[in-house]
Amino acid sequence: MTRTRNYKDDLLKALSDPIEAREYLNAALKDENLEVFLLALRDVIEANSTMSELARATNRNRESLYKTLSDKGNPQLNSVRSILSNLGFKLAVEANN
Numbered sequence: 001m002t003r004t005r006n007y008k009d010d011l012l013k014a015l016s017d018p019i020e021a022r023e024y025l026n027a028a029l030k031d032e033n034l035e036v037f038l039l040a041l042r043d044v045i046e047a048n049s050t051m052s053e054l055a056r057a058t059n060r061n062r063e064s065l066y067k068t069l070s071d072k073g074n075p076q077l078n079s080v081r082s083i084l085s086n087l088g089f090k091l092a093v094e095a096n097n
Helices: 007-015 018-029 034-048 051-057 062-068 077-086
Strands: none
Touching (some): 034 077, 051 077
């Protein structure tokens, strides 16, 4: 009998590395579906913080933050910037090559 491992545990461990987290978020941004990026952002948050800590740091309540990051969420750019900033990231625009 083979033993299986929970992929989520391995994913969260990998996402605790800022370089891995950056690449994960950038890959999610390439998808046209905003839900993919929001799911990736939730994974990075789970790996590096708690919603309560992030809510305090972004001056939002926890419930509002959950709603913003839900699959039905439609976050404003300033919300995403604040969340990313508190996780140690920033938004950037690059030219298509």
